Amino acid sequence: MANILIVYGSQTGNTEWVAGQLEAQAKAAGHTVNKAKAGDVSADGLCAGKDLVLFGCSTWGDDEIELQEDFIPLFESFDKIGASGVKTAVFGCGDEDYKYFCGAVDAITDKLTELGSTVVGGKLKINGDPDGSVAAIKSWGEGVLAAI
Numbered sequence: 150m151a152n153i154l155i156v157y158g159s160q161t162g163n164t165e166w167v168a169g170q171l172e173a174q175a176k177a178a179g180h181t182v183n184k185a186k187a188g189d190v191s192a193d194g195l196c197a198g199k200d201l202v203l204f205g206c207s208t209w210g211d212d213e214i215e216l217q218e219d220f221i222p223l224f225e226s227f228d229k230i231g232a233s234g235v236k237t238a239v240f241g242c243g244d245e246d247y248k249y250f251c252g253a254v255d256a257i258t259d260k261l262t263e264l265g266s267t268v269v270g271g272k273l274k275i276n277g278d279p280d281g282s283v284a285a286i287k288s289w290g291e292g293v294l295a296a297i
Contacts, residue, residue: 157205158187158220163242188219192226214252233265240273269296
């Protein structure tokens with residue numbers, strides 16, 4: 150089975166909750182999964198030895214895209230994570246009333262692509278409280294797991 154890492158930044162707990170749902174889903178499918186807060190990991194070689202790395206980040210700000218504060222230092226060091234050739238996927242929670250709804254998901258996806266990662270599963274963007282998006286999270290997770 151696959152070796153999966155889930156790294157997330159969550160301000161209100163919504164993105165952390167989604168990360169937990171995805172972790173449970175991957176473990177139920179028999180994969181080895183490690184989950185970590187963005188502020189607790191080092192960028193150096195983060196993707197090394199992983200079959201899949203999921204990045205989750207909430208988005209703040211209306212005038213510009215603002216990543217969750219713990220995720221910012223990691224994002225600024227993405228050139229050190231060793232993403233080239235690694236399968237990745239990106240998810241996040243936000244508020245569709247903001248100009249850049251889940252803009253962190255877009256920014257992270259763009260950066261991973263630029264670094265040579267294969268981004269799988271499309272982008273998972275969740276509006277507000279993720280409790281009402283369980284089916285969408287499960288479906289997205291199935292697609293991401295099928296890509297490894």
